[in-house]
Amino acid sequence: MLGGYAGKILDVNLESGELKDIPLDEAVLRMYLGGKGLGLKLVYNEFRPDMQPFDPDNLLVFATGPATGGKVPTSGRYHVVCSKSPQTGTVGSGNSGGNWGPYLKFAGYDAVLVRGISKEPVYLSIVDGKAELVKAPEIWGMTVHAVTDELTERTGDPKKTSVACIGPAGENLIPFASIMNDKYRTAGRTGLGAVMGSKKLKAIVVSGNKRVEPANPELLKERVADSMKKIRENPVTSPTGGLHTYGTSILVNIINEHGAYPARNFQEAYFPDADEQSGETLVKKYLTGRYGCWGCPIICGRKSDVPDGPFSVRHTEGPEYETIFAFGSNCGIKELDALVKANHLCDELGLDTISMGDTIACAMELVEKGKIPEEKFHGMNLRFGDAGSMIEAIWRTAYRAGFGADLSLGSKKLAEKYGAPELSITVKGMELPAYDPRAIEGMGLNYATANRGGDHVYGYMVSPEILGLPEKLDPYTKEGKPMWTIILQDLTSAINSSVVCLFTSFALGLPEYAGMLAAITGFDLDADKLLKLGERVTNLERLMNNMYGLDRKEDILPRRLTQEPIPTGPSKGHVSHVPEMIDEYYRLRGWIDGKPTAEKLKELGIV
Amino acid sequence: MRILVKFLANIREITDESEIELEIRPGDSIETVMKTLELRYGKGFKEATTGTTTSGIPNVSILVNGRDMDFLKGLKTELQEGDIVVLIPPVAGG
Numbered sequence: 001m002l003g004g005y006a007g008k009i010l011d012v013n014l015e016s017g018e019l020k021d022i023p024l025d026e027a028v029l030r031m032y033l034g035g036k037g038l039g040l041k042l043v044y045n046e047f048r049p050d051m052q053p054f055d056p057d058n059l060l061v062f063a064t065g066p067a068t069g070g071k072v073p074t075s076g077r078y079h080v081v082c083s084k085s086p087q088t089g090t091v092g093s094g095n096s097g098g099n100w101g102p103y104l105k106f107a108g109y110d111a112v113l114v115r116g117i118s119k120e121p122v123y124l125s126i127v128d129g130k131a132e133l134v135k136a137p138e139i140w141g142m143t144v145h146a147v148t149d150e151l152t153e154r155t156g157d158p159k160k161t162s163v164a165c166i167g168p169a170g171e172n173l174i175p176f177a178s179i180m181n182d183k184y185r186t187a188g189r190t191g192l193g194a195v196m197g198s199k200k201l202k203a204i205v206v207s208g209n210k211r212v213e214p215a216n217p218e219l220l221k222e223r224v225a226d227s228m229k230k231i232r233e234n235p236v237t238s239p240t241g242g243l244h245t246y247g248t249s250i251l252v253n254i255i256n257e258h259g260a261y262p263a264r265n266f267q268e269a270y271f272p273d274a275d276e277q278s279g280e281t282l283v284k285k286y287l288t289g290r291y292g293c294w295g296c297p298i299i300c301g302r303k304s305d306v307p308d309g310p311f312s313v314r315h316t317e318g319p320e321y322e323t324i325f326a327f328g329s330n331c332g333i334k335e336l337d338a339l340v341k342a343n344h345l346c347d348e349l350g351l352d353t354i355s356m357g358d359t360i361a362c363a364m365e366l367v368e369k370g371k372i373p374e375e376k377f378h379g380m381n382l383r384f385g386d387a388g389s390m391i392e393a394i395w396r397t398a399y400r401a402g403f404g405a406d407l408s409l410g411s412k413k414l415a416e417k418y419g420a421p422e423l424s425i426t427v428k429g430m431e432l433p434a435y436d437p438r439a440i441e442g443m444g445l446n447y448a449t450a451n452r453g454g455d456h457v458y459g460y461m462v463s464p465e466i467l468g469l470p471e472k473l474d475p476y477t478k479e480g481k482p483m484w485t486i487i488l489q490d491l492t493s494a495i496n497s498s499v500v501c502l503f504t505s506f507a508l509g510l511p512e513y514a515g516m517l518a519a520i521t522g523f524d525l526d527a528d529k530l531l532k533l534g535e536r537v538t539n540l541e542r543l544m545n546n547m548y549g550l551d552r553k554e555d556i557l558p559r560r561l562t563q564e565p566i567p568t569g570p571s572k573g574h575v576s577h578v579p580e581m582i583d584e585y586y587r588l589r590g591w592i593d594g595k596p597t598a599e600k601l602k603e604l605g606i607v
Numbered sequence: 608m609r610i611l612v613k614f615l616a617n618i619r620e621i622t623d624e625s626e627i628e629l630e631i632r633p634g635d636s637i638e639t640v641m642k643t644l645e646l647r648y649g650k651g652f653k654e655a656t657t658g659t660t661t662s663g664i665p666n667v668s669i670l671v672n673g674r675d676m677d678f679l680k681g682l683k684t685e686l687q688e689g690d691i692v693v694l695i696p697p698v699a700g701g
């Protein structure tokens with residue numbers, strides 16, 4: 001057996017109830033490693049270009065990688081893909097931390113491939129190598145925390161058990177419903193939770209403690225020691241560093257001061273009240289502790305508590321930077337306690353916070369512009385800056401209650417419905433994250449070209465353009481950005497196939513990752529080969545999107561970002577120049593009009 | 608002439624205030640301002656805002672009106688009435 005792998009995939013047919021063990025194919029692992037790469041390959045094997053998101057053969061794959069559950073830093077992560085996203089029409093994709101990935105592997109499987117639609121609600125239980133489908137109509141309707149507690153209790157030892165599940169939003173097929181694990185960890189984007197809901201699969205419980213050995217334990221020890229040293233010495237990732245101390249929301253003030261913190265549905269890129277919702281303020285007012293995913297020395301998660309007031313919420317976690325932006329500045333809301341509450345609600349209901357917040361922001365602008373008749377709201381006062389109505393909009397969306405039915409469309413269809421498609425700030429139907437690309441040119445190119453739509457963690461150009469890591473690039477210039485974007489996108493594909501946390505990339509680079517992965521798997525890997533592997537993963541995903549009919553015409557930013565200059569703040573006057581960078585990006589990729597050429601696919605061994 | 612200086616993350620913990628207004632003279636640069644701030648906040652501030660970390664990353668990034676000083680004239684960048692200067696330690700998120 002290869003090092004780092006449990007050796008098999010669980011193939012679950014919800015229609016027939018059949019469960020099958022499928023041995024891992026070494027040739028596939030050498031090309032795609034695991035995690036995202038493996039998941040995409042499994043989807044590609046059964047690809048159908050006319051697939052619809054809620055078809056029974058829309059495959060849903062939960063995949064760990066060779067690093068998951070291993071003795072390497074941040075090995076608590078796994079990746080989820082599905083053949084077709086209900087939100088974007090692309091291949092669906094999301095990544096999550098916590099304990100679930102390692103415990104799946106310790107329970108005996110590298111991945112779970114789910115097909116079919118169950119007749120009634122079920123959950124899948126995988127305990128110490130034994131898998132079974134359990135009929136459970138009584139858990140349908142439960143919120144994420146309730147069902148997690150219930151199934152953990154039923155399964156037994158909580159120290160080796162983890163639950164990945166959907167909340168009511170997934171059951172109700174909301175196109176931006178997330179899959180949640182360990183209560184607060186999220187495979188958030190592209191509506192994977194809705195696909196799980198369409199299959200009537202409420203949860204997957206994993207429980208096990210059978211560790212997997214690496215191919216070369218001595219070499220791995222050495223290489224991990226080197227990486228750990230770099231993580232500990234790095235001011236961002238060290239045990240007392242920025243991420244640990246302040247969490248991701250340390251970015252609020254930084255991005256705002258650069259004039260790149262989107263506000264009021266991206267009408268602006270500077271929010272005067274940003275400090276009130278910053279990481280510094282969160283630490284001071286609501287932080288009660290910190291949370292780390294399995295095997296993580298960085299520990300960036302927040303435990304928080306709002307003890308009183310209209311938005312009180314006890315013993316919760318978060319919020320992350322993205323969530324603070326989406327419900328905060330983007331909805332014109334400054335109150336941090338309301339953002340903690342909004343985050344908690346989304347975690348309970350199983351909603352992607354970026355898409356939810358941005359969709360509410362879009363609705364608020366539609367209201368501002370007089371596009372939605374008052375009577376549509378049934379009393380809800382959806383206005384920029386109104387925290388109470390923002391909170392109300394969340395649960396209404398999950399249950400499609402009243403105007404929530406319109407919000408549940410997501411911002412693209414919502415804006416189209418009310419005759420103002422230009423007010424949807426989305427790429428490929430997915431709402432944009434917390435960086436205004438008018439002030440960060442490379443990030444715009446990354447958004448436009450990301451396979452799953454408006455996605456910051458597809459190729460995190462903020463790292464060089466704003467944070468100066470690994471080197472400082474001018475955020476206002478276009479030069480060199482296509483090449484940088486491509487490298488970061490392919491690096492991320494490799495990281496998501498490993499699977500480790502993207503945040504290690506603030507301290508580590510390709511040589512460190514390749515070194516550790518080679519010691520784990522026994523594969524002949526170096527920096528170049530790992531980057532090539534990442535490129536293969538990116539291209540395979542792109543190829544499937546092309547087969548769905550997507551190409552250059554979808555690799556665009558919303559009009560506002562290329563046509564409307566930022567009106568105020570430090571980046572006043574800037575627009576994004578993605579259209580001027582995209583041809584260079586395609587040329588460097590070996591693509592024509594957004595499609596990999598036959599030669600490129602052959603070179604990468606995809607076809 | 609007055610400028611506004613903002614402190615982020617752990618630099619704010621040293622200064623114990625999130626921002627201050629500072630009186631400067633015509634021709635004063637970021638360098639002058641940093642000297643003034645060192646006198647005001649002491650050794651801890653100086654250590655946190657000069658040099659690099661063990662991993663070679665500069666201890667501070669300085670913005671003037673949203674622009675990293677590295678894309679202006681570095682420490683020699685001259686300041687004007689109403690400028691906003693932001694001091695950022697090496698932190699990141701996602």
Ligand code: SF4
Nearest residue numbers: 292293296298300501
């Ligand atoms: S850095 Fe944060 S998100 Fe990444 S593995 Fe650690 S705790 Fe989880």
